[in-house]
Structures are given as C-alpha cells and as structure tokens.
Amino acid sequence: MKYIFKRLGFYLIAFVAAVTINFFIPRLMPGDPVQMYMAKLYQTSGKIDAETIAAVEKLFGFNRDQPLIQSYIEYVGNIFSGNWGISFSQFPLTVTEALSRGLNWTMFLMGTSLIISFIINNLLGILAAWKRGSRLDSVLTVGGQLMSNIPAVVLALLVSYTFARSEIFGIFPSGYAVTPLFRPANVMQYIGDVAYHAFLPVSCIVMLQLGGIMGMRANMINQLGEDYIAMGRAKGVPERKLMFSYGARNALLPVVTTFAMQVGFMLGGSLIIEVVFNYPGLGKVMLGALNSRDYPLMQGILLMSTILMLSANFLADMMLLILDPRLRKQGR
Amino acid sequence: MSKLLEVNNLSVDYITLKGAVRAVDNVSFSIEEEQSMGLAGESGCGKSTIAYSLMRLHRPPALIADGSIKLGGREILKMETDELRKFRWEHISMVFQSAMNCLNPVVKLEKQFFEIYKNHGITNNRSEARTLAEELIQIVGIPKERLNDYPHQFSGGMRQRVVIAMALALKPKLLIMDEPTTALDTVVQREILQRVYELKKDLKFSILFITHDLSLMMEFCDNVSIMYAGKLVEQAPSRTILKNPQHPYSYGLKNSFPSLHGEIEYMEGIPGSPLNMSNIPEGCRFQDRCFRAQDICFKVVPPRNHRGNDFYDCHNPMGTLTGSKN
Amino acid sequence: MMTMEKIEKHPLFKFLRDNPKATVGIFLIAMILILTLGAPIFTKFEAGFRSDQYRVAPNGEFILGTTQLGRDVWAQTLYGGRTSLMVGVMAGVIAVTLSTIIGITAGYFGGIVDGIITTIINIAMVIPQIPLLLIIAALMGGVSPLLIGILIGFTSWAWGARVLRSQTMSIRNREFIYSAETLGESKFRRLFAEVMPNMLSMMSSAFVGTIVYAIMAQATLEYIGFGDPLSVTWGTMLYNAQNTAALQTGAWWELLGPCLGLIVLGSGLTLINFSIDELSNPKLKAQRIMAGYYKARKAEKTYAEAGAENE
Numbered sequence: 001m002k003y004i005f006k007r008l009g010f011y012l013i014a015f016v017a018a019v020t021i022n023f024f025i026p027r028l029m030p031g032d033p034v035q036m037y038m039a040k041l042y043q044t045s046g047k048i049d050a051e052t053i054a055a056v057e058k059l060f061g062f063n064r065d066q067p068l069i070q071s072y073i074e075y076v077g078n079i080f081s082g083n084w085g086i087s088f089s090q091f092p093l094t095v096t097e098a099l100s101r102g103l104n105w106t107m108f109l110m111g112t113s114l115i116i117s118f119i120i121n122n123l124l125g126i127l128a129a130w131k132r133g134s135r136l137d138s139v140l141t142v143g144g145q146l147m148s149n150i151p152a153v154v155l156a157l158l159v160s161y162t163f164a165r166s167e168i169f170g171i172f173p174s175g176y177a178v179t180p181l182f183r184p185a186n187v188m189q190y191i192g193d194v195a196y197h198a199f200l201p202v203s204c205i206v207m208l209q210l211g212g213i214m215g216m217r218a219n220m221i222n223q224l225g226e227d228y229i230a231m232g233r234a235k236g237v238p239e240r241k242l243m244f245s246y247g248a249r250n251a252l253l254p255v256v257t258t259f260a261m262q263v264g265f266m267l268g269g270s271l272i273i274e275v276v277f278n279y280p281g282l283g284k285v286m287l288g289a290l291n292s293r294d295y296p297l298m299q300g301i302l303l304m305s306t307i308l309m310l311s312a313n314f315l316a317d318m319m320l321l322i323l324d325p326r327l328r329k330q331g332r
Numbered sequence: 333m334s335k336l337l338e339v340n341n342l343s344v345d346y347i348t349l350k351g352a353v354r355a356v357d358n359v360s361f362s363i364e365e366e367q368s369m370g371l372a373g374e375s376g377c378g379k380s381t382i383a384y385s386l387m388r389l390h391r392p393p394a395l396i397a398d399g400s401i402k403l404g405g406r407e408i409l410k411m412e413t414d415e416l417r418k419f420r421w422e423h424i425s426m427v428f429q430s431a432m433n434c435l436n437p438v439v440k441l442e443k444q445f446f447e448i449y450k451n452h453g454i455t456n457n458r459s460e461a462r463t464l465a466e467e468l469i470q471i472v473g474i475p476k477e478r479l480n481d482y483p484h485q486f487s488g489g490m491r492q493r494v495v496i497a498m499a500l501a502l503k504p505k506l507l508i509m510d511e512p513t514t515a516l517d518t519v520v521q522r523e524i525l526q527r528v529y530e531l532k533k534d535l536k537f538s539i540l541f542i543t544h545d546l547s548l549m550m551e552f553c554d555n556v557s558i559m560y561a562g563k564l565v566e567q568a569p570s571r572t573i574l575k576n577p578q579h580p581y582s583y584g585l586k587n588s589f590p591s592l593h594g595e596i597e598y599m600e601g602i603p604g605s606p607l608n609m610s611n612i613p614e615g616c617r618f619q620d621r622c623f624r625a626q627d628i629c630f631k632v633v634p635p636r637n638h639r640g641n642d643f644y645d646c647h648n649p650m651g652t653l654t655g656s657k658n
Numbered sequence: 659m660m661t662m663e664k665i666e667k668h669p670l671f672k673f674l675r676d677n678p679k680a681t682v683g684i685f686l687i688a689m690i691l692i693l694t695l696g697a698p699i700f701t702k703f704e705a706g707f708r709s710d711q712y713r714v715a716p717n718g719e720f721i722l723g724t725t726q727l728g729r730d731v732w733a734q735t736l737y738g739g740r741t742s743l744m745v746g747v748m749a750g751v752i753a754v755t756l757s758t759i760i761g762i763t764a765g766y767f768g769g770i771v772d773g774i775i776t777t778i779i780n781i782a783m784v785i786p787q788i789p790l791l792l793i794i795a796a797l798m799g800g801v802s803p804l805l806i807g808i809l810i811g812f813t814s815w816a817w818g819a820r821v822l823r824s825q826t827m828s829i830r831n832r833e834f835i836y837s838a839e840t841l842g843e844s845k846f847r848r849l850f851a852e853v854m855p856n857m858l859s860m861m862s863s864a865f866v867g868t869i870v871y872a873i874m875a876q877a878t879l880e881y882i883g884f885g886d887p888l889s890v891t892w893g894t895m896l897y898n899a900q901n902t903a904a905l906q907t908g909a910w911w912e913l914l915g916p917c918l919g920l921i922v923l924g925s926g927l928t929l930i931n932f933s934i935d936e937l938s939n940p941k942l943k944a945q946r947i948m949a950g951y952y953k954a955r956k957a958e959k960t961y962a963e964a965g966a967e968n969e
Binding site for chain 3: 010011013014017018021025026132133134142145146149150151152153154157158160161165261264267268269271272275286287289290291293295298299301302305306308309310313
Binding site for chain 2: 238
C-alpha cells in the first residue's frame with residue numbers, strides 16, 4: 001500500500017510540474033501571444049477594443065494587474081477543477097470539449113496498437129532470446145531496431161502511399177476512422193469498417209515499436225542464465241513450458257516498467273501518424289490547434305498527453321504489483 | 333555393491349571466440365550403489381561442469397565433447413530428448429548450488445512440486461500431488477502449510493531443505509549435491525547434511541557431493557575424488573585422503589582446513605593461482621604450484637597409479653609420509 | 659607495395675570483416691556524407707533552382723524528377739541533407755552534454771543532490787517530448803533549423819542522463835576509485851580522469867541515438883509546418899510535398915528523396931550504435947560464438963580444428 005501512495009505522490013508532482021511548464025511556456029516565448037492573437041482577431045473580425053483585449057487576456061490567464069504568483073495559483077486551481085479554458089479555433093467550445101472529441105479515437109488507436117505491439121514484441125523477444133546467436137536472432141534484433149529508427153513521418157507517408165494510394169497495392173483507405181456517410185447495418189459492419197480504416201495506422205505504430213524486441217530479449221537472456229531454469233529443466237519441465245512459465249514470466253517484470261516509457265514514445269509517433277492518415281484523433285485536433293495558434297487548446301493537448309503518460313505509468317505500477325509476488329506484503 | 337554410475341573419458345568444452353576451451357579433460361570415475369562420493373577442488377576446476385554433464389544440462393556454448401556416462405547400465409549421452417526428460421529426476425537428481433536462485437520466484441511451492449509429479453506421469457490430480465508433497469516436505473522438517481508460500485518467503489536454510497525434498501521426490505538412485513551448503517552457516521549446514529545422511533540410509537540412494545570444503549567432505553563421504561584444472565588427480569576413501577594423501581595437491585588441500593581439535597598448527601596454503609585453461613602447459617598441470625615438482629613433471633603427463641579401486645596421477649607422490657596430526 | 663595478401667591482413671580490413679554491422683553502418687553514413695557534403699559534384703542544379711518543368715517524373719535530366727514548383731528533387735535532397743545532418747549533430751551534442759553533466763553529477767555525488775536530480779530526470783522523462791516540442795515550436799512561430807536543433811537538444815537529455823547516472827554509480831563503487839581517493843586526488847579530477855573514460859562507450863552510444871532521434875524530430879516538426887518554409891531540408895521537402903498534394907497526384911518521387919535520405923541515415927547510425935555496443939562488450943558477439951558451437955557439434959573433427967577455424 002505504501003508503494004501505491006508513493007507512486008501516486010510522484011505522479012501528482014509530475015503533473016504539477018507539467019502544469020507549471022504549461023503556464024510558463026507562453027510567457028517565456030519571444031513575442032506576445034496576446035498581441036499575435038489580437039492581430040489575427042483583427043484580421044477576421046476587425047474588433048479591437050479594450051474589453052476584447054481584457055477578455056482575451058483573461059482567457060489566456062494573462063492578467064496584467066495580478067502578480068504572477070496569483071495568476072499561477074489561479075491557473076493551477078483551474079486546471080485541477082477541470083476548467084482548461086476556451087479554445088480559440090473552435091470557439092465557443094471549451095478546451096476539454098474540443099479534446100474529448102479527439103480523445104476517443106486516439107485512445108482506440110493507441111490502445112489497440114499497445115496491445116498488439118506488446119504481444120508481438122514480447123513474443124519475438126522471447127523467440128530471439130531462446131534462439132540466441134542464430135541468424136533469426138540477428139535479424140529480429142537489428143531489423144526491429146532499424147524499423148524503430150525510421151521517422152514516424154517517413155514510415156507513415158510511405159505506407160500511406162503504397163497501400164492506400166498507389167494503383168497496385170492501394171487497397172486501404174487513405175484517411176478517416178470510418179467511411180464518411182456510411183450507415184452500417186449492424187455492429188459487425190461497423191466494427192469491420194473501423195478495422196478497415198484503422199489497419200494502416202495501427203500497423204505503422206506497431207512497426208515503429210519493434211525496437212522493443214531488444215528489451216524483452218535482454219530480459220529473457222538474463223533470466224535464462226539463472227539457476228531456476230536449469231533446475232526446471234532437470235526436474236523434467238518441457239522446453240516450451242520452461243520458455244514461457246519460467247523464463248518469460250519472470251522476464252516480463254522489467255518489461256512492464258519499460259512499457260510505461262514506451263507509451264510516451266508511442267504517443268508522439270501516433271499523433272504524427274494520425275496527421276498523415278487524417279485520423280480524427282488528438283493528432284488532428286493538435287494540428288488544427290497548432291496551425292491556428294490556439295494556445296489554450298495546445299496547452300490542453302500537452303496536459304492531456306501528460307495525463308495519458310502518467311496513467312500508463314500508474315497502470316504499469318499496478319500490473320507489477322500483481323505480477324510480482326515479491327512486491328506484495330513481505331513474509332508472514 | 334555394484335556400480336551405479338560409470339563415467340568414462342568424459343570431456344567437456346566451452347566454445348569461446350578464441351576457440352574451444354576444454355574444461356573437463358578425459359575424466360573417469362565410478363560411484364557404487366549406496367555410496368557417497370565427494371568431488372573436491374578449487375573454484376573453476378570443473379566440478380559443477382561434471383555435475384551438469386551427468387544430467388546433460390549443458391547449454392551452448394558448453395558442449396560434451398567426448399566420453400560415456402552410464403547410470404544403472406543406461407548410456408545417458410545417447411538418450412533421445414524425451415527419454416532423457418523422463419530419466420532426469422527419476423533416476424538422478426540434483427540439489428543446485430544456490431538454493432536462493434533455483435526456484436521459480438513467481439510460482440507457489442505447491443505448484444512447483446505438482447510440476448514434478450505431472451511431468452513424470454505420477455499424477456495429474458492436484459490434491460493427490462498436494463498429499464504427496466506434504467509427506468515429502470515434512471520429511472525435511474518443514475510444516476506442510478508452507479506449501480502455499482512463495483520461495484522468497486523462506487529463509488536460506490529452509491529453502492535448501494525444500495530443494496532437497498524436491499530432489500528426492502521421485503526417489504532417485506543418485507543424488508548430486510553441488511555445493512549445497514556454501515551459503516549457509518555451520519549449524520544449519522550440519523543439520524541439513526545430517527538429515528540427508530539419514531535419508532540416504534532410508535531411501536538407499538548414492539550421493540555425489542561436490543564441494544571445496546574438504547573437512548565437510550571427510551565426515552560425510554565414503555570416497556573422495558580430487559580434481560585439479562579439469563582432471564581427476566586422485567581418488568581414495570576419505571580416510572585415506574585424510575591420513576595418507578598421495579597427490580601433493582590433495583595434501584595441500586587437506587592442510588588448508590584447520591581442525592577444531594588437536595594442537596594449533598602452522599597453516600599451509602597452496603601457493604599460486606588456478607590454471608588458465610586456455611594455456612595448458614606440457615606435463616603435469618599442477619607443475620607451477622607443486623612443492624614436489626621434478627624435471628619430468630614439466631615434460632611428461634603423469635601416469636595413473638592404481639591401488640585397488642583407488643588411483644592417483646603423479647610422478648612424485650607423497651609416498652608413506654603421513655598427513656597432519658589429525 | 660600493397661599486395662592482396664597485405665590488404666587482407668591489414669588491421670583495418672580485419673576490423674571491417676569481423677564487424678559486419680559496423681561496416682554496413684559506416685558505409686551508409688559515408689555515402690550520405692559524401693553525397694550531401696559534396697553536393698555540387700553530384701548535381702548541376704542548385705537547391706533553390708526552379709525549372710519550367712513542373713512535377714515531371716524522374717528522367718535523364720532530373721534524376722528524381724521535379725516538384726510542383728519545378729525544383730529538382732535530387733538537388734534538394736543533396737543540399738537539404740546538409741542542413742538535416744547539421745541539425746541532428748547539433749542537437750546530439752547539446753543533449754549529450756546535458757545528459758552527461760546531469761547524469762554524472764547525480765551519480766557521482768549521491769545523497770541529496772542525487773535525490774533532487776533524479777526527481778527532475780523522472781519528471782522530464784514522464785512529460786511527452788514531441789507534444790512539448792511541437793507546442794514550443796508553435797508558440798515561437800516558425801523555427802529555423804538551427805533553433806529546432808537547440809530545442810531538441812534541450813528536451814531529449816533525460817533518458818541519457820538516467821543511464822549515465824546509473825553507470826556512474828556503479829563505477830563509483832569500484833575499487834580503483836577508492837584507491838585514487840587514498841592517493842589524495844580531488845573529486846573533480848577523479849571524475850574526469852577515471853570515471854569518464856569508462857563511460858565513453860555509453861556516451862557515444864547515447865550521442866548516436868540522440869542524433870537519430872533529433873533528425874527524426876526535426877523532420878517531423880518541419881512536416882507539420884513549423885520549420886522555416888524557405889529553408890531546404892528533408893523535413894521541409896516532405897511538408898511541401900504534402901501541401902502540394904504530391905501524394906494524391908501520384909508524384910512518388912517527391913517523397914522518395916527525403917524518405918530515402920532519412921531511412922539511410924537512420925539505419926546507418928543505428929548499425930553503428932550496435933557495433934559500439936558489440937565492441938565494448940565482446941560477449942555480445944554471440945552469433946559468432948554460436949556459429950563456432952554449431953560447427954563443432956556437427957563436425958566429427960577434433961575440437962582443436964574447430965577452434966582454429968574460428969580465428
């Protein structure tokens with residue numbers, strides 16, 4: 001139990017740090033975002049009076065009469081009470097509303113990719129470790145790592161071009177999560193449509209994560225050198241069971257920890273992939289926000305990404321607790 | 333008593349970047365039924381390698397290069413995988429060096445016993461297996477409720493006893509004990525070994541007891557084999573090695589362990605350090621550290637001198653010089 | 659006179675032969691370096707040159723075709739590569755310097771210093787880097803490649819710092835450091851003269867890894883539109899391709915140049931990273947050991963022969 005509280009405490013601190021960074025970034029940037037926004041506003045609606053300026057400043061949290069500390073505390077308070085501001089580009093939606101639209105699809109994409117990637121990476125890692133030193137091992141390790149080091153942009157563009165647009169292989173759709181204007185007759189059709197659209201993006205994300213094979217492989221190799229494997233073999237445990245119930249089961253523990261870190265990398269990559277595939281997730285929201293300099297929304301995205309990261313970390317901590325009996329209450 | 337285990341010309345190599353290093357070189361010995369044989373030598377001389385070979389537990393880059401190992405007349409090195417898997421633990425089992433690490437940390441003890449019974453076709457029924465395990469674990473003096481626990485919840489001594497219980501689960505004919513007590517304090521050591529000795533008499537199995545602690549071996553084993561740098565250099569009943577060792581190395585080993593009784597003596601060690609196995613000299617392997625080395629020792633491999641069932645490989649043995657005043 | 663025999667026995671050649679990953683990696687990088695740095699040799703066009711042939715497929719005159727605006731893709735790839743490389747290297751240098759200083763300090767001094775720094779590192783690791791990068795870039799308007807390099811350098815030191823910290827801590831406890839202490843050397847001197855050389859391999863590995871990441875992040879930033887649209891880098895090429903509907907009109911060659919460049923560079927650097935690992939830890943040459951093992955098992959020869967074959 002103490003363990004859980006310690007972790008939660010850390011995540012709280014990290015979140016506050018993220019909020020703080022979020023607060024200070026616009027203030028540290030050269031140029032005054034308020035001015036820039038006003039310039040845009042003027043172009044579109046021609047209104048610039050003192051009231052509007054004050055309103056915009058308030059939206060930003062740039063209250064010039066207040067001392068900085070007060071603004072900061074207000075800001076933190078707002079964040080924690082769910083008031084993340086109002087989006088400029090999607091006025092009058094609040095930031096939270098604008099985000100929630102994209103959140104579902106992103107969580108679906110990332111969730112699916114995470115599961116598939118976890119399974120594939122670990123299985124391949126186990127295989128590579130078991131056949132250590134063979135050709136297969138080299139191919140898997142080096143290949144996986146090479147795959148991971150291709151920029152997400154490049155992979156997404158190439159895959160999109162080849163499998164979505166070219167004449168020969170272009171069997172997949174080039175964008176969106178579901179076929180527009182399509183009325184599925186039943187749940188199965190809907191699922192099918194979604195899967196059809198998600199296939200390429202998910203494949204890209206999974207391919208980019210293949211570098212994780214090395215992690216599992218290294219853990220397996222460490223475990224395989226331990227005595228309990230030799231004893232298991234001596235006891236008559238069949239090789240396959242040795243690999244999974246003995247080696248992999250123990251090698252999984254450190255993997256769960258790095259799994260949380262993986263989410264971070266995956267997040268960055270998946271946002272890009274969403275952009276390339278025109279997928280209506282947070283990536284699209286982010287692109288819109290970035291292009292229209294919608295600061296509240298951009299900050300919202302940063303905070304949302306941080307929350308996703310922290311949740312993944314926390315989830316990993318919980319899983320570790322379940323999987324490793326040594327972390328539970330010690331002894332009798 | 334007839335021969336239970338016959339090892340002939342066993343050689344084991346480790347493949348490295350620079351080629352094959354022979355860790356065990358042409359070793360031959362035998363163990364009779366209900367006999368306990370000690371295998372002594374420094375760290376790295378090849379004792380554990382021999383133990384692993386007996387059960388064919390080696391994994392790359394270790395390789396059994398040559399030889400024959402027969403248990404009860406059956407040639408182990410020629411067995412098929414499935415046959416071998418059944419053979420292990422039923423006829424020959426092992427207590428590994430570090431009980432700390434030889435149990436799967438994430439599996440309850442009960443299940444670890446169940447695996448043994450299931451994999452050898454004794455029973456597929458969990459409660460039957462549980463009953464059998466309870467009997468077994470009580471033999472080594474551990475309460476049967478502890479079967480529900482994980483390995484890390486046991487103390488070192490208890491873990492060792494659990495491992496011994498596991499090793500005896502299928503009533504093997506030969507029990508290998510690889511440095512079973514190195515990590516334990518002397519009191520626990522004694523208790524455990526005492527128990528094993530009693531069990532040996534009840535269940536009638538042979539023991540191969542591997543250790544570098546010669547004094548322990550003296551009390552516990554009928555016969556002792558001494559290994560140096562991958563070769564067996566002497567084999568004799570423990571009493572003989574104690575009183576009248578022939579090989580200078582055996583003599584040095586014996587004198588490195590102080591006795592609790594008797595007068596205070598000046599301790600001798602064995603000068604020098606273990607041999608680098610990738611650089612084996614001509615002649616006797618012990619040449620650099622031997623206080624009885626002669627010219628011939630640097631040129632000719634020492635011959636095997638037999639004395640009944642015993643032997644020693646030396647050009648210039650100790651002869652009838654007696655050992656220390658033990 | 660260099661005969662074939664002499665060449666084969668030359669230590670450099672032997673090194674290349676024994677380390678296939680390094681060889682391929684070095685070859686790939688060398689190719690990129692030669693092509694980009696020596697761009698004028700390989701193309702007669704300038705990067706900004708505009709011809710009157712819009713969006714033509716690759717042909718004799720334009721090796722990789724032209725863009726919507728009539729620019730030669732091949733020339734752009736070559737010259738753009740220079741900028742991309744420079745940004746990558748700069749980001750790498752900044753990130754490694756930061757992670758070295760932070761990581762070693764934390765690991766070396768321990769105690770409270772370590773506690774504070776570790777918390778900072780953990781927080782830095784938990785905040786997602788690419789969204790952060792994007793937001794900073796957006797807030798600054800478009801950013802020049804130079805600035806991108808600096809930004810990336812300042813946001814990607816966390817992981818390296820953690821690794822170097824644990825390395826420092828394990829080295830710190832080793833005996834030879836204690837012996838230096840008894841000889842009376844100052845803490846700083848010990849730090850540099852003894853601790854750092856041992857970590858050279860980790861540091862160079864981190865350096866290469868960061869360059870890969872930096873180049874990718876740069877391309878990503880520019881693709882989204884936050885690079886300097888007037889500059890020519892691989893990322894901006896992708897941005898332009900996207901914005902001029904290259905994908906939709908089937909102009910695959912516009913993508914090919916920058917994509918190939920990025921892939922080749924990334925792969926080359928990754929392979930080099932692998933070989934750095936292998937060189938510093940020869941036990942990783944598992945494959946060659948295993949090859950020897952299988953040979954010895956299958957062959958009925960004596961083992962002395964099998965061993966000799968491995969030389």
